[in-house]
Amino acid sequence: MTVDRxxxxxxxxxxxxxxAEDWAELESLASADPGVWxxxxxxxxxxxxxxxxxxxxxxxxxxxxxxxxxxxGADRYSARWRVWGGWAAAAALALAWGASRGLLPSxxxxxxxxxxxxxxxxSSERAFDEYMARxxxxxxxxxxxxxxxxxxxxxADDPDATDITIMRRVIERRRVRGAYSVGVxxxxxxxxxxxxxxxxxxxxSAPQGGRP
Amino acid sequence: MDRDVTSRDxxxxxxxxxxxxxxxxxxxxxxxxxxxxxxxxxxxxxxxxLQDIAxxxxxxxxxxxxxxxxxxxxxxxxxxxxxxxxxxxxTRLRLVGAATGGEGALDRHADGDAGDRPEALAEGRRLLDxxxxxxxxxxxxxxxxxxxxxxxKQISGLLDLPVTTIExxxxxxxxxxxxxxxxxxxxxxLPVTRAVRSx
Numbered sequence: 154m155t156v157d158r159x160x161x162x163x164x165x166x167x168x169x170x171x172x173a174e175d176w177a178e179l180e181s182l183a184s185a186d187p188g189v190w191x192x193x194x195x196x197x198x199x200x201x202x203x204x205x206x207x208x209x210x211x212x213x214x215x216x217x218x219x220x221x222x223x224x225x226g227a228d229r230y231s232a233r234w235r236v237w238g239g240w241a242a243a244a245a246l247a248l249a250w251g252a253s254r255g256l257l258p259s260x261x262x263x264x265x266x267x268x269x270x271x272x273x274x275x276s277s278e279r280a281f282d283e284y285m286a287r288x289x290x291x292x293x294x295x296x297x298x299x300x301x302x303x304x305x306x307x308x309a310d311d312p313d314a315t316d317i318t319i320m321r322r323v324i325e326r327r328r329v330r331g332a333y334s335v336g337v338x339x340x341x342x343x344x345x346x347x348x349x350x351x352x353x354x355x356x357x358s359a360p361q362g363g364r365p
Numbered sequence: 366m367d368r369d370v371t372s373r374d375x376x377x378x379x380x381x382x383x384x385x386x387x388x389x390x391x392x393x394x395x396x397x398x399x400x401x402x403x404x405x406x407x408x409x410x411x412x413x414x415l416q417d418i419a420x421x422x423x424x425x426x427x428x429x430x431x432x433x434x435x436x437x438x439x440x441x442x443x444x445x446x447x448x449x450x451x452x453x454x455x456t457r458l459r460l461v462g463a464a465t466g467g468e469g470a471l472d473r474h475a476d477g478d479a480g481d482r483p484e485a486l487a488e489g490r491r492l493l494d495x496x497x498x499x500x501x502x503x504x505x506x507x508x509x510x511x512x513x514x515x516x517x518k519q520i521s522g523l524l525d526l527p528v529t530t531i532e533x534x535x536x537x538x539x540x541x542x543x544x545x546x547x548x549x550x551x552x553x554x555l556p557v558t559r560a561v562r563s564x
């Protein structure tokens with residue numbers, strides 16, 4: 154595809170960059186071919202419409218902010234995860250400690266089968282429904298979030314179907330005794346220190362506020 | 366998109382100034398979105414792509430050595446993100462009614478809201494769809510020219526091409542777009558079997 158001189162001149166007019174010489178040349182071309190004016194009108198209309206379409210599509214950009222709380226590069230980003238890793242480790246330790254002290258309900262039935270969990274023969278769906286129902290009764294499960302995040306989707310063998318990978322989100326309430334966070338002593342060694350529940354709550358709602 | 370302001374903010378952002386980084390992103394995100402729009406695969410969502418790009422900018426800004434090269438650096442990030450999105454084909458979908466155990470209906474988020482909009486936008490959206498058929502070498506400057514305030518000179522700087530090349534590519538892109546419009550109109554007026562492209 155080639156563009157001729159008329160196309161170039163029309164585009165300059167559309168873009169507002171046409172000089173007086175460009176206009177004179179365009180008028181000269183149009184005097185021989187009135188279709189030039191029609192082409193100019195069409196080009197202006199098309200540019201205005203496309204600009205509106207692009208502006209509409211790009212409006213989403215105004216809602217995307219740079220997550221500057223991560224500013225400082227990969228090191229700081231990693232540090233954030235180290236903080237969370239510390240809390241996760243502390244939570245795991247607290248749960249393990251609670252279990253060792255007999256503070257958490259045992260899940261082992263006398264017969265060796267897991268009590269209150271999946272009896273043999275249940276489908277995973279039924280087991281999950283049972284978990285939700287029991288959890289709600291016990292106050293351990295508060296809700297399942299109404300929307301499910303779909304992480305990936307691809308065509309299935311069945312042409313009418315789609316295979317999806319989803320994430321269901323359940324809100325649970327747990328009671329732990331003796332929550333610890335991971336701190337560092339003056340020698341740079343990791344130490345467990347009792348966690349302040351208020352600080353723990355603050356770190357949940359504002360992750361960067363977690364204690365290192 | 367003042368070059369001096371960009372370089373100054375980029376230098377401050379590299380040094381760790383979060384506010385400068387915020388300003389930098391806000392003043393560049395529109396054209397970055399236009400570049401993403403020009404290069405992204407059809408299935409990728411622009412908003413997700415921009416989130417990824419913003420995160421990459423924040424994480425990598427410390428690696429940028431020359432503040433004056435922020436603009437081409439950002440463009441490379443955008444294009445890489447678009448290509449990665451093409452490989453992953455990651456889509457964000459929503460299941461409606463899943464929590465109630467009802468039949469899940471897939472609701473794919475479109476780049477734009479499909480709700481009621483002024484009719485004037487319909488033509489623009491149709492043209493934007495048709496523009497996706499153009500080669501990226503033409504589509505990118507064409508869409509950038511539609512971003513308010515982007516001049517031929519700025520596009521030339523961004524794409525590292527002479528202004529005359531940008532001018533020619535935009536003119537050619539518009540001509541190809543006009544032909545796509547005409548082809549579409551012809552295709553609608555003819556039986557499907559006769560609507561065959563000649564080139």
